[in-house]
Amino acid sequence: MGRYALGLIGGLLSTHADGDYAIAYNNCASADLPAPLGKMPQYSFTLSNKPWRLRTALTHFGGPHMDASFSGVALYHSTGHLLPRFRHVRTVFTLHDLIPMLLPQYHRPLNRIFLHQMFPRFLHRADAIIAVSENTKNDAVALLGINPESITVIPEGISPSFRPVANEKHLAAVRAAYGLPETFILCVSTIEPRKNHTTLLRAFEMLHPLHPRVALVLAGERGWLYRGFLDELQNSPVRHHVRLLGKVPETDLPTLLSAATIFAFPSLYEGFGLPPLEAMACGTPVVCSNSSSLPEVVGDAVILCEPGNASAWEKEITLLLRHEDMRRQLAARGRSRAAAYTWDSAARATRSVYERTLAL
Numbered sequence: 001m002g003r004y005a006l007g008l009i010g011g012l013l014s015t016h017a018d019g020d021y022a023i024a025y026n027n028c029a030s031a032d033l034p035a036p037l038g039k040m041p042q043y044s045f046t047l048s049n050k051p052w053r054l055r056t057a058l059t060h061f062g063g064p065h066m067d068a069s070f071s072g073v074a075l076y077h078s079t080g081h082l083l084p085r086f087r088h089v090r091t092v093f094t095l096h097d098l099i100p101m102l103l104p105q106y107h108r109p110l111n112r113i114f115l116h117q118m119f120p121r122f123l124h125r126a127d128a129i130i131a132v133s134e135n136t137k138n139d140a141v142a143l144l145g146i147n148p149e150s151i152t153v154i155p156e157g158i159s160p161s162f163r164p165v166a167n168e169k170h171l172a173a174v175r176a177a178y179g180l181p182e183t184f185i186l187c188v189s190t191i192e193p194r195k196n197h198t199t200l201l202r203a204f205e206m207l208h209p210l211h212p213r214v215a216l217v218l219a220g221e222r223g224w225l226y227r228g229f230l231d232e233l234q235n236s237p238v239r240h241h242v243r244l245l246g247k248v249p250e251t252d253l254p255t256l257l258s259a260a261t262i263f264a265f266p267s268l269y270e271g272f273g274l275p276p277l278e279a280m281a282c283g284t285p286v287v288c289s290n291s292s293s294l295p296e297v298v299g300d301a302v303i304l305c306e307p308g309n310a311s312a313w314e315k316e317i318t319l320l321l322r323h324e325d326m327r328r329q330l331a332a333r334g335r336s337r338a339a340a341y342t343w344d345s346a347a348r349a350t351r352s353v354y355e356r357t358l359a360l
Contacts, residue, residue: 011347059085093126097271135293157343164283165258186260192223202310280334
């Protein structure tokens with residue numbers, strides 16, 4: 001969600017440079033603000049994440065309102081699933097997903113309890129809600145009874161840095177830096193049960209005997225409840241052909257995505273689904289889960305598979321490995337589809353929500 005805030009702020013400053021914007025953040029002693037955030041007016045707080053969440057929650061249970069901490073603010077936009085209660089400040093809440101309520105077994109207990117209690121309060125209290133997909137809007141209406149008229153769907157954008165990298169020296173350099181072969185299947189996501197790496201591992205086990213020089217590359221930091229997958233990987237017959245890269249720097253991602261032969265994204269549930277779009281923007285053919293918001297976001301520019309059907313994933317990935325013309329066609333469709341998602345477009349739509357909310 002930090003990438004969402006950074007992309008949106010960049011779009012707001014680009015499309016409405018004279019806007020009166022400020023940023024708010026906690027844990028300020030250790031915060032490292034990227035440009036352009038560091039040059040903006042700031043409301044900073046020393047509380048670390050858990051005390052800050054508790055402070056925010058208490059405003060909904062009789063604790064002091066937050067107006068005094070945000071002097072001069074007319075509208076507060078929550079981009080990270082935390083909304084303080086105010087008396088005289090209008091509020092906008094971006095809902096990224098309701099996954100803690102839909103798939104509670106894949107979240108830590110304390111996080112699950114907190115969000116089960118607070119999501120309904122945040123959403124019913126907000127003056128306006130932005131959902132990042134129609135699927136997420138529908139979840140809010142169905143699960144929490146939110147008035148659909150109060151929700152505006154504004155898709156996320158893609159950073160302009162995500163574009164095809166064709167320079168062979170740069171591609172060779174990123175392969176060398178991460179120890180990657182010429183042909184590899186890439187997945188970029190946090191390692192956690194919802195991301196469903198197990199299905200991708202099973203598919204790779206099936207296809208590897210016929211494609212022994214292909215590697216499976218998993219880029220992303222360890223999230224939570226990841227031990228089960230790591231144990232499965234340790235016991236897998238293809239474990240020596242799977243690369244765990246950890247968190248890859250943003251500066252390396254476009255080149256890594258461009259170097260990949262295929263991008264695979266088997267997630268069980270997403271509120272939006274930025275990683276496959278970023279791969280599409282880089283000209284990499286994508287095989288993607290057909291669950292939740294993903295078909296809405298990627299359209300017909302990818303190959304869709306049931307997230308739990310490893311045989312289907314093996315079949316489609318093998319087909320792409322064998323047919324370069326199919327990869328080229330998917331890559332072209334993907335670039336065209338991804339071009340529609342920009343932060344400038346998201347910012348203009350968000351600015352309209354601000355203006356309507358302030359006019360209430």
